[in-house]
Amino acid sequence: MEMTVLLLAVFGGIILFFIFLYFVPVNLWITAQFSGVKVGLAELVFMRIRKVPPSIVVNSLITVTKAGIQVTTNQLETHYLAGGHVPSVIKALISAEKANIALDFNQAAAIDLAGRDVFEAVQISVNPKVITTPRVAAVASDGIQLIAVARVTVRANLAQLVGGAGEDTILARVGEGIVTSIGSALTHKEVLENPDKISKLVLSRGLDAGTAFEILSIDIADVDVGKNIGADLQTDQAAADLKVAEAKAEERRAMAVAVEQEMKAKAQEARAKVILEEAEIPKAIADAFRSGNLGVMDYYKMQNIQADTDMRESISKPQSGSSKKPDKK
Missing domain, CATH: 3.30.479.30 (Band 7 domain)
Known part of the structure; x- marks a missing residue:
C-alpha cells in the first residue's frame, strides 16, 4: 500500500514538473538573459496563457536586439495575435537596416498584415x-x-x-x-x-x-x-461587297422571273379568252343560219376567204431548216 502511494506521488510529481516546464519555459528565459534580452518568467507564463508561442517571440527579440533594432515584446505579441508572421517581419527589418532602407516595425507589420511578403519586398528594393x-x-x-x-x-x-x-x-x-x-x-x-x-x-x-x-x-x-x-481587312471587305452584289443580282433575277411568270400567266389568260370567244363563233353562225341573216353561199365565200388567208400566211412564214441552194451552171 505504501509502495503504491509512493509510486503515485512520484508519477504525479513528474507530471507536475512537465506542466511547470511547459508554462514556465526556463530554457528560453536563460537564453534571453544571456543574450541581453530582459524578459521575465512571469511574462513568458502570460504568453502561454495568451496562446502566444514564447519561442517565436523570444528568438525574434534576440535576433532583432543583436541587430541593434529596438522592438518590444508587446509589439511582437500584438503582431502575432493579429495573424502576422513575426520572423518574416524581423528578417525584413534587419535586411532593411543593413541596406540603409528606412523601414520601422509598424510599417513592416502593416505590409505583412496586408498580405504581402515584407521580406521579399525589401529584397526587391535592394535587388530590382x-x-x-x-x-x-x-x-x-x-x-x-x-x-x-x-x-x-x-x-x-x-x-x-x-x-x-x-x-x-x-x-x-x-x-x-x-x-x-x-x-x-x-x-x-x-x-x-x-x-x-x-x-x-x-x-x-x-x-x-x-x-x-x-x-x-x-x-x-x-x-x-x-x-x-490591313490587307486582310480589305480582302474581307471585298468578299462582303461581292456577297452583297450577288444578293442584289439574285434579287433582280428573281424579280425578272416573277415578272416573266406574270406575263406568261396573262398571256395564257388572254389565249383562254380567245379560245372561249372562238368557241362562240359556230353558235353565232348557226344562229345566223336560223335567222336567215347568213346564206349557204355567203358561208362558202367566207370559208374560201379564210382558206386563202391561211395559205398566204403559210407562204409568208419562213420554213425552218430550209436553205436555198445555188444554181449549178
Whole structure:
C-alpha cells in the first residue's frame, strides 16, 4: 500500500514538473538573459496563457536586439495575435537596416498584415526585379501587325506596398503603352528601326503611379512581324461587297422571273379568252343560219376567204431548216 502511494506521488510529481516546464519555459528565459534580452518568467507564463508561442517571440527579440533594432515584446505579441508572421517581419527589418532602407516595425507589420511578403519586398528594393511581359500584338498605321515582348525592371516602393497595385497592373499598363506607341507609328519599319522609341514613350507615361513598384527601365526584348491586318481587312471587305452584289443580282433575277411568270400567266389568260370567244363563233353562225341573216353561199365565200388567208400566211412564214441552194451552171 505504501509502495503504491509512493509510486503515485512520484508519477504525479513528474507530471507536475512537465506542466511547470511547459508554462514556465526556463530554457528560453536563460537564453534571453544571456543574450541581453530582459524578459521575465512571469511574462513568458502570460504568453502561454495568451496562446502566444514564447519561442517565436523570444528568438525574434534576440535576433532583432543583436541587430541593434529596438522592438518590444508587446509589439511582437500584438503582431502575432493579429495573424502576422513575426520572423518574416524581423528578417525584413534587419535586411532593411543593413541596406540603409528606412523601414520601422509598424510599417513592416502593416505590409505583412496586408498580405504581402515584407521580406521579399525589401529584397526587391535592394535587388530590382525583372518582369517579362507576355507577347503584345499591335497594328501600325500601315496595317502591319507587330508582336512585342518587353522586360520591365522594377523596384519595390515600400511606402506604397499597402494599398498599391501589384505586378498585374504594371504588365497591363506596359502592354497598353506598347499598343499605343506601335499604333501611332506611321509604318511598321519605323518601329523595327527604332524599338527604343517604344520604351521611351512608355516609360515617360509614369505607369508606376499608384502601384507598389517603381519602374526603373522598360526594355524591348523582341519585336516580330505578324499578319498584314490591313490587307486582310480589305480582302474581307471585298468578299462582303461581292456577297452583297450577288444578293442584289439574285434579287433582280428573281424579280425578272416573277415578272416573266406574270406575263406568261396573262398571256395564257388572254389565249383562254380567245379560245372561249372562238368557241362562240359556230353558235353565232348557226344562229345566223336560223335567222336567215347568213346564206349557204355567203358561208362558202367566207370559208374560201379564210382558206386563202391561211395559205398566204403559210407562204409568208419562213420554213425552218430550209436553205436555198445555188444554181449549178
